[in-house]
Amino acid sequence: MPEVPSSILIVGSGVFGLSTAYAFTQRPEYANTKITVIDRSPFPSPDGSSIDTSRIIRADYSDPAYAAFAAEAQTTWRKTSPHDLGGEGRYIESGLVLVCNEGMNPYVKESFENVRTMCGYEGAVHELPDRSAIEKAVKTGGGSGNWGYLTQLLLCEIELTDLDQRSGWADAQASMIFLHHLASSTNRITFLIGTATSLIFSPSSSVLGVNLSPSQQLHADLTILATGAWTPSLIDLRGRATATGQTLCYLPLTSLEQASLSSMPIFFNMSDGCFIIPPRNQILKVARHAYGYSNPVTIRNPSPPSTAAYEKQITISLPRTTWDEPQQLVPSEGIAASRTALISMIPSLSTRAFTSARMCWYTDTPTGDFLITHHPSHSGLFLATGGSGHGFKFLPVIGERIVDAVGGTLETPLRERWRWRSDEEIEGLNGDCEDGSRSGQPGLVLREEMERDAKKGSKS
Numbered sequence: 001m002p003e004v005p006s007s008i009l010i011v012g013s014g015v016f017g018l019s020t021a022y023a024f025t026q027r028p029e030y031a032n033t034k035i036t037v038i039d040r041s042p043f044p045s046p047d048g049s050s051i052d053t054s055r056i057i058r059a060d061y062s063d064p065a066y067a068a069f070a071a072e073a074q075t076t077w078r079k080t081s082p083h084d085l086g087g088e089g090r091y092i093e094s095g096l097v098l099v100c101n102e103g104m105n106p107y108v109k110e111s112f113e114n115v116r117t118m119c120g121y122e123g124a125v126h127e128l129p130d131r132s133a134i135e136k137a138v139k140t141g142g143g144s145g146n147w148g149y150l151t152q153l154l155l156c157e158i159e160l161t162d163l164d165q166r167s168g169w170a171d172a173q174a175s176m177i178f179l180h181h182l183a184s185s186t187n188r189i190t191f192l193i194g195t196a197t198s199l200i201f202s203p204s205s206s207v208l209g210v211n212l213s214p215s216q217q218l219h220a221d222l223t224i225l226a227t228g229a230w231t232p233s234l235i236d237l238r239g240r241a242t243a244t245g246q247t248l249c250y251l252p253l254t255s256l257e258q259a260s261l262s263s264m265p266i267f268f269n270m271s272d273g274c275f276i277i278p279p280r281n282q283i284l285k286v287a288r289h290a291y292g293y294s295n296p297v298t299i300r301n302p303s304p305p306s307t308a309a310y311e312k313q314i315t316i317s318l319p320r321t322t323w324d325e326p327q328q329l330v331p332s333e334g335i336a337a338s339r340t341a342l343i344s345m346i347p348s349l350s351t352r353a354f355t356s357a358r359m360c361w362y363t364d365t366p367t368g369d370f371l372i373t374h375h376p377s378h379s380g381l382f383l384a385t386g387g388s389g390h391g392f393k394f395l396p397v398i399g400e401r402i403v404d405a406v407g408g409t410l411e412t413p414l415r416e417r418w419r420w421r422s423d424e425e426i427e428g429l430n431g432d433c434e435d436g437s438r439s440g441q442p443g444l445v446l447r448e449e450m451e452r453d454a455k456k457g458s459k460s
C-alpha cells in the first residue's frame with residue numbers, strides 16, 4: 001500500500017477530477033490530507049466534456065466488467081429524492097432504443113445478448129425484429145434500421161435485482177453542479193482557477209506539482225491529472241490517449257413539440273453513431289458517437305528534462321473549443337450526418353434548421369478503456385482520464401474506484417482494464433478507438449474538413 005500523501009493536487013474538475021476529490025473527503029485515511037482542485041476555467045467549465053444538456057446512462061456494455069460497473073452506477077442514479085444525484089429531474093429513465101442495420105455492427109447484438117444474460121429476465125430487454133417494431137417503440141414517427149432493442153423499465157412487471165438493465169439520461173450540467181455543491185460543502189477541498197502549463201519534475205523524474213506560469217507553482221505529494229482531452233499536452237500519452245472531436249447540433253422546439261417528444265426514449269443508431277436524447281427546455285440535441293476528428297498540433301514533448309525525449313517536438317491531437325475560438329465552426333460533414341439522422345429519426349422536424357452546433361472532445365484510448373493508474377515511471381503522478389466517450393454515467397461511482405486505484409486496492413477486472421499498457425501492447429496501433437461501438441469514417445482531420453468547407457464556400 002503506498003503511503004497516504006499529505007497533499008493531493010487534482011488538475012481538472014470534470015467527472016473524473018470532481019468525483020475523485022469528493023471521494024477522498026469520504027475516506028478516513030485521507031482525513032489529514034490537503035486536497036486541492038484546480039481547473040483552467042470557473043466551474044462549470046464552458047468547454048469541458050462533462051458539461052452539456054444531457055448524457056446517456058446505460059448499462060448495456062458488451063464487456064461484463066463495464067456492464068456490472070454501470071449497473072452499480074445506475075442504482076445510484078435511480079435514487080431520485082431531492083438530496084440524491086438523480087433527484088430533481090437530474091436523471092430521467094426514458095428507456096433506450098438502439099437500432100442498427102442488420103449485419104453492420106456485431107457489438108449491438110453482443111451487448112443485447114449480454115444484457116439479457118445479466119438480467120436473467122428477458123422482459124427487461126426487448127428485441128425489435130423489424131422496422132415497424134422500432135417505429136412503435138420510439139414514438140417519433142421515425143424508425144429506419146432493421147434490427148434493434150429497447151431497454152425500458154416500464155415494460156417489465158417484476159421487481160428486478162441489482163443487475164437490472166434499464167436506460168435513461170442525465171442532465172449533465174445540473175448533475176455536475178449538484179456534485180460540486182456536495183464536494184464544496186465538505187469544506188475539505190480548496191478550489192482554484194488556473195491553467196497547469198506543465199508538470200514540475202524532480203531531477204529523478206518524480207512529479208512535484210504543476211507550473212501555472214514561469215513564476216507560479218503548485219506543489220503536492222501526489223498530482224492527479226484529470227484533464228480530459230487536454231491530458232496529452234501535460235504528459236506523453238502517444239498511442240495511449242488522444243483527443244477526438246465529436247459533433248453536437250441543437251434545435252429549438254415549440255412547447256407543443258417539447259411536450260410530444262418528452263416521452264420518446266433515447267434513440268441511438270449504432271450504424272452511423274447518431275443519437276437523439278429526449279429534449280429538455282425546448283432544446284433538442286442531435287449528436288454523433290463516431291471515430292471523430294483529430295486536431296493535430298505540434299508541441300514540445302512534455303517529458304522531463306532528464307529523458308532523451310525532452311526538447312523534441314511531438315505532434316498530438318488536442319481539443320479546439322469555443323474557449324480557443326468563440327465562433328467555432330463545425331465541419332459540414334458532421335452537420336449533414338446529424339441532419340440525415342434527424343430526418344429518419346424524427347421526420348416531423350426534418351425541415352427545421354439547427355441553430356447551433358459545437359464540438360465536444362473525447363479522450364479516446366485505443367481500446368475504449370479508461371486510463372486510471374499511477375504513472376509507471378514518474379512517482380507522484382497519477383492519471384485519471386481516458387473517458388473514451390462513455391465516462392459520464394459513472395459519475396456516482398468512479399471517484400471511489402479512482403481513490404481505490406490511488407491506494408493500490410482497486411480490484412480486477414477494472415484494474416486490469418484501466419492499467420498503463422506497455423509499449424509492446426500499443427505498438428502498431430494507429431490510435432483509433434476500436435471499442436466496437438464507433439461508426440463513421442476513421443482518420444478525419446478537423447483542419448482538412450474546415451479547409452474543404454471553406455473551398456466549397458468560396459466556389460458557391
Ligand SMILES: Cc1cc2nc3c(=O)[nH]c(=O)nc-3n(C[C@H](O)[C@H](O)[C@H](O)COP(=O)(O)OP(=O)(O)OC[C@H]3O[C@@H](n4cnc5c(N)ncnc54)[C@H](O)[C@@H]3O)c2cc1C
Nearest residue numbers: 012014015016040048049050056196228360387391392393
Ligand atoms: C459529445 C459527448 C457526448 C458524450 N456522451 C456520453 C454519454 O451519453 N454517456 C456517457 O456516459 N458519457 C458520455 N460522454 C463521455 C463523458 O462526458 C466523458 O467521458 C467525461 O465527461 C470525461 O470527463 P473528464 O473529467 O475526463 O473530462 P472534462 O470534463 O473535459 O474535464 C477536464 C477538465 O480539465 C480542465 N483542464 C484541462 N486542461 C487543464 C490545464 N492544463 N489546467 C487546468 N485545468 C485544465 C478543463 O477545463 C476541464 O474542466 C460524452 C462525451 C462527449 C464529449
Ligand SMILES: *[C@@H]1O[C@H](CO)[C@@H](O)[C@H](O)[C@H]1NC(C)=O
Nearest residue numbers: 143144145269271272344345
Ligand atoms: C441508421 O444508420 C444507417 C446507416 O447510415 C441508415 O441506413 C439507417 O437509416 C439509420 N437508421 C435510423 C433510424 O436513422
